[in-house]
Each structure stands twice: as structure tokens, then as C-alpha cells.
Amino acid sequence: MSSEEPDSAYIYFKKQFEKLTSNPIIMLNFDKTTATNKVLNDSLQNAKLIFISGGDQSRFMNVVKNTPIYTAIHQAYENGSTIAGTSAGAAVMCEHMIxxxxxxxxxxxxxxxxxxxxxxxxxxxxxxxxxxxxxxxxxxxxxxxxxxxxxxxxxxxxxxxxxxxxxxxxxxxxxxxxxxxxxxxxxxxxxxxxxxxxxxxxxxxxxxxxxxxxxxxxxx
Missing domain, CATH: 3.40.50.880 (Class I glutamine amidotransferase (GATase) domain)
Incomplete structure (x- = not known):
């Protein structure tokens, strides 16, 4: 959700991750209409790795803040999943985000x-x-x-x-x-x-x- 070109970002990162794992790699590009979708949030919560693309960290948090997405990411983290990201995906890890x-x-x-x-x-x-x-x-x-x-x-x-x-x-x-x-x-x-x-x-x-x-x- 950080990227202006989410499909291109997904394709690029998927190619990299496919070299490292045979596990399924999917894109979850939430918006305000899908933020409360239970099936999608369950998939997010159960992911072993959640990778957040670069782009604009404010764009990402505008979708995630005060939604089940935020809760699902934190639950995945507490369950031992790896939460990672590049550029904007690194900035969002903080409490106080630049x-x-x-x-x-x-x-x-x-x-x-x-x-x-x-x-x-x-x-x-x-x-x-x-x-x-x-x-x-x-x-x-x-x-x-x-x-x-x-x-x-x-x-x-x-x-x-x-x-x-x-x-x-x-x-x-x-x-x-x-x-x-x-x-x-x-x-x-x-x-x-x-x-x-x-x-x-x-x-x-x-x-x-x-x-x-x-x-x-x-x-x-």
C-alpha cells in the first residue's frame, strides 16, 4: 500500500522471494473498502513473513491505522512472524514515524x-x-x-x-x-x-x- 505502482512492486519482490522459498507469495493491497475483510486479515495474520514495499509511508498508514490490518500485523508479530520492509516499509516500524x-x-x-x-x-x-x-x-x-x-x-x-x-x-x-x-x-x-x-x-x-x-x- 506504500507504492503508487503496487502491481509492479509485487512482481519485482515476488521474483526475489521465489529464489528463497517455495511457500506461496501473495499481494495484499488493502484499501478502505477491504480493510475490514476478515478473510484477507486472517491471511495477513497467519503469514510467516509480511513484507512492506517502498513508496510513501503516510500512504500506507492512512490505510492501516485504526483498522483490523494494524491488529493483524501486530498479532502476526506476537506469534513470531517476521515483519520486514524497504524504504517506506522501514519507516513505518516506529511509533513516531517520519x-x-x-x-x-x-x-x-x-x-x-x-x-x-x-x-x-x-x-x-x-x-x-x-x-x-x-x-x-x-x-x-x-x-x-x-x-x-x-x-x-x-x-x-x-x-x-x-x-x-x-x-x-x-x-x-x-x-x-x-x-x-x-x-x-x-x-x-x-x-x-x-x-x-x-x-x-x-x-x-x-x-x-x-x-x-x-x-x-x-x-x-
Missing amino acids: TGNQKLETKYTETFNNIRYDNLETTTGLGLVKNVIIDQHFLKRSRYNRLLSALVEFPTHIGIGIDESTALIVRDKEIEIVGESEVIVVKKPKGIAKSKKENLVSIKSLEMAVYNEGQKFKIQ
């Missing part, structure tokens, strides 16, 4: 020009990973300003920037890195001060780490 929009700018840009408070737009995500803000395409699109803006709004959270062709494997409170590039982790901002001038902000210190394949770290 939409990509700025409150203080009318035009969308892939990165933020500066770090300002009350600028980052977030909304409710799936909340499968707690106390974490996830950003994606991170190094490729230099999204440091966006992730640091998130930490200004949610200073007790851990900011995780995942680069392209790279993934997190989350098992309880431990995260392992896999893939070709790197993951940036920022946390514990201290001395946050907010200026009245153009909503600028200062941070006296914060922790930052860079991880690559095979390395692990803990979250709260």
Missing part, C-alpha cells in the same frame, strides 16, 4: 537544509520497534539534518539511519547489521537549546556510531 515533510517548508525535499525545532512532521507508525526513530536512504541522501531534527523532538529515542542496500535485523532489543553499506546511530542528545531565530537549535553533545555488516548494538 513522514518526510517539514512543517516550516511548503515544498518537499529529500533532505533538510538545517536543523530546526518544530519542523519535523511525524505521525503514528506501526510501533513494532519502541523508542527508535528510523530514517532510510540515509547516506545516499545525506539525511543527517532530518534525523537530528527527530532527536530534538524525541530526545529519549535512538535515531537510526539506514543506508541503501543495507538492513537491520531486530531481535528483541538487539540489532544486527546486514548488507553492503552502513548504518548511523545517534542518541543521548544533551544541552538542547532552542533559538527564537528561525527555529534554530543547538545541541552541546550527542553519541554517534557507524556500523556495518555483522556488527550489533542494543536498543532500550
